[in-house]
Amino acid sequence: MTLLTETARAKVNLTLRVLGRRPDGYHDLDSIVAFADCADRLTLEPGAELSLVTTGPRAGECGEGEDNLVIRVTRALGARVEGLGTGRFILDKHLPVAAGIGGGSADAAAALRLLARANGMAADDARLMDAAKATGSDIPVCIASHACVMGGVGEDLTPLSIPVLPCVMVNPRVAVPTKDVFAGLHLLAGELRVGVAEVLEAITLPKPGASQEEWVLQLIGGTNDLEAPALKIQPVIGEVLATLRDTEGVRLARMSGSGATCFAIYDTPAQAKAAGDSIARLQPGWWVHAGTLS
Numbered sequence: 001m002t003l004l005t006e007t008a009r010a011k012v013n014l015t016l017r018v019l020g021r022r023p024d025g026y027h028d029l030d031s032i033v034a035f036a037d038c039a040d041r042l043t044l045e046p047g048a049e050l051s052l053v054t055t056g057p058r059a060g061e062c063g064e065g066e067d068n069l070v071i072r073v074t075r076a077l078g079a080r081v082e083g084l085g086t087g088r089f090i091l092d093k094h095l096p097v098a099a100g101i102g103g104g105s106a107d108a109a110a111a112l113r114l115l116a117r118a119n120g121m122a123a124d125d126a127r128l129m130d131a132a133k134a135t136g137s138d139i140p141v142c143i144a145s146h147a148c149v150m151g152g153v154g155e156d157l158t159p160l161s162i163p164v165l166p167c168v169m170v171n172p173r174v175a176v177p178t179k180d181v182f183a184g185l186h187l188l189a190g191e192l193r194v195g196v197a198e199v200l201e202a203i204t205l206p207k208p209g210a211s212q213e214e215w216v217l218q219l220i221g222g223t224n225d226l227e228a229p230a231l232k233i234q235p236v237i238g239e240v241l242a243t244l245r246d247t248e249g250v251r252l253a254r255m256s257g258s259g260a261t262c263f264a265i266y267d268t269p270a271q272a273k274a275a276g277d278s279i280a281r282l283q284p285g286w287w288v289h290a291g292t293l294s
Contacts, residue, residue, distance in 0.1 A: 002046070003043050003044065003045055004043065004044045004046065004114050004117055004118060005041060005042070005043045005044075005114075006041075006042050006110040006113050006114050007039040007040070007041055007042075007110065008039050008040040008041070008042055008095075008103070008106035008107045008109065008110040008142070009035040009036060009037070009038070009039040009106055009142075009145045010035065010036040010038050010039060010095050010101040010102065010103065010106065010169070011033055011034075011035055011036075011101055011102035011105065011106060011138065011141060011142055011145075011256075011257070012033070012034050012035065012036055012101060012167075012169070012256045012257075012261075012263055012293055013031045013032070013033055013100070013224065013256045013257045014031075014032040014033065014034055014219050014222065014254070014256075014263075014293070015030075015031060015032045015219060015222030015223060015224065015254075016029065016030075016031040016223075016224040016225060016226060016257065017029065017030040017031070017222075017223070017225055018182075018185060018187075018193060018225040018226065019192065019193060020187065020190075020191055020192035020193050021185075021187040021188065021189055021190065021191050022153075022189070022190070023189050023190045024189070025189050026137075026153045027153065027182055027185075027187070028151070028152060028153065029150065029151060029152070029153065029154065030149070030150075030151050031149070031150045031151075032147075032148075032149055032150075032160070032205075032219070032222065033141055033147065033148055033149070033150045034147045034162060034165070034293040034294060035145045035146070035147065035293065035294065036101070036167070036169060036289070036291060036292070036293055037291040037292050037293075037294075038094065038095065038169070038289045038291055039094070039095070039106070040056070040091060040092060040093050040094055040095050040103060040106065040107055040110070041056075041091075041092040041094075042070065042089060042090070042091050042092070042107055042110040042111060042114065043089070043090040043091075043092075043114075044087050044088070044089055044090075044111075044114040044115070044118060045087045045088040045089075045090070046085055046086075046087040046118040047085065047087055048087045048088035049086075049087075049088070050071070050074060050086040050087065050088075051088050051089065052065075052068055052070050052071055052088075052089045052090075052091060053088070053089070053090050053091070054090075054091045054093050055090065055091070055092050055093070056091070056092040056093040056094055057093070057094060058093035058094055058095065058096065058097065059091075059093050061093070061096070061097045062091070062093055062097050062103075062104065068104075068107075069104045069105065069107060069108035069111075069135060069136055069139070070089050070091065070107050070108055070111045071089075072108070072135050072136075073108040073109075073111055073112060073131055073132065073135040073136075073139065074086055074089075074111055074115060076130075076131040076132075076134045076135045077112060077115055077127065077128065077131040079131075080127040080130055080131055081119065081121070081127055084115065084119060085115075085118055085119050086115065086118075087118065089111060089114075091107060093107075096171045096173065096261065096287050097175065098175035098176060098177065098178075099171050099175070099176075099257075099259075099260060099261040100176065100230075100255065100256045100257030100258045100259045100260065100261045101169070101171075101256055101257060101261045102138040102141075102142055102257065104136075105136050105138035105139045105141075105142050106142045106145070108132070108135060108136060108139045108142070109132065109139050109140075109142035109143045109145070110142075112128045112131060112132060112139075112143060113143065116128055128143065129143065133154075133155055137153050137154035137155075138154055138257075139154075140154055140155055140157060141154060141157055144157075144159075146159055146160075147159070147160040147161070147162045147294060148160050149205070160205070161208040161209065162210075162215055162293075162294065163210070163211065163212045163215060163294075164212075164292045164293070164294045165212065165215070165216075165265050165292060165293040165294070166265065166266045166267070166268055166269045166271065166272040166291075166292055167263050167264060167265050167266065167272055167290075167291060167292060167293045168244065168247070168263065168264045168266070168272050168275050168276045168279065168288065168289070168290045169256075169261055169262070169263045169287075169288070169289045169290075169291075170240050170243070170244060170261065170262050170263075170264075170279060170283075170286055170287065170288050170289075171240075171260055171261040171262075171286065171287040172234075172236045172237070172239070172240050172260055172283075172285075172286050172287075173285060173286060173287055174234050174236060174260050175260070176230055176233055176234050176237075176258055176259040176260045177233075178257075178258040180233055181226050181229050181230045181233060181258040181259065182226070182229075182258070183229075184228075184229025184230070184232060184233065185225070185226075185229055193225075205218065206218055212267070216251050216252060216265060216267075219252055219254075219265065220251070220252050222254075223254075224254055224255050224256070224257075226255070226257070226258050226259065227254070227255045227259070230255060230258055230259035230260065233259075234259065234260050236260070237255060237259050237260050237262065240260070240262045240286070241253050241254075241255065241262050243279055243282070243283070244262060244263075244264040244275070244279070245264070247264065247271075247274075247275035247278060247279070248271065248274065248275065249266045249267060249268070249271035249274075249275070250264045250265070250266060250271075250275065251264075251265050251266060251267065252264065252265045253265075261287075263293070265293075269292070272290045272291070272292075273290045275290065276288050276289065276290025277290070
């Protein structure tokens with residue numbers, strides 16, 4: 001039996017604005033998203049009974065049952081594709097969970113790509129995106145795993161061309177429940193955040209082919225609206241940000257998504273590696289990755 005394999009790259013929210021809360025309770029977002037060079041790995045053995053086995057250093061942190069997003073998105077696709085062939089998934093788990101970098105969503109998106117390959121479906125088959133939207137708001141952006149502006153509740157995606165950005169990603173190995181972070185904004189259903197629309201109207205993104213410096217300056221002017229409520233839930237996030245901002249050559253340090261993972265951007269890969277090595281020595285209990293965003 002031929003095994004099919006996909007990588008599931010970590011998602012990083014370089015900026016994240018919460019525009020308001022819809023009447024249905026979901027939050028409208030505006031976020032610049034990039035993807036890192038660290039990833040989980042998902043393998044599918046087609047034809048076997050649908051199941052999931054987890055391996056790797058983070059296997060114990062993610063469930064293998066019906067609640068896992070890989071299984072859930074497979075069932076969602078099966079409800080839309082008659083006779084969908086599935087199989088046995090093997091997840092080699094390396095990314096921290098509940099970390100603001102879409103680890104589970106990236107795994108689910110990888111599952112959709114594998115199922116498309118196994119069933120002869122086109123990569124742009126609308127049923128793949130429908131299943132993604134029905135399962136989790138971060139899954140649609142992870143299907144292509146390409147830098148973009150993400151709007152709405154995660155379904156409005158506009159591809160971006162950004163340069164490779166040297167970075168360090170750090171997670172203090174604490175989980176931050178996304179729902180609790182959003183609840184910390186204290187937005188009522190149907191409520192808009194005052195002034196956000198005016199701020200967004202003034203934003204002009206760099207043109208295709210813009211330099212790394214232009215993008216860094218653009219990102220420095222951004223923010224993550226979820227950082228403040230996440231800090232109240234897990235104050236250690238402040239320690240992570242302070243540690244990143246104390247490294248040599250750092251241009252920007254910010255939390256990704258709903259946390260607790262934070263990232264920092266540097267001018268060169270050598271600076272990023274040196275910073276990552278230093279943090280790993282200072283905080284051996286933290287998850288640290290030095291690499292790139294693109």
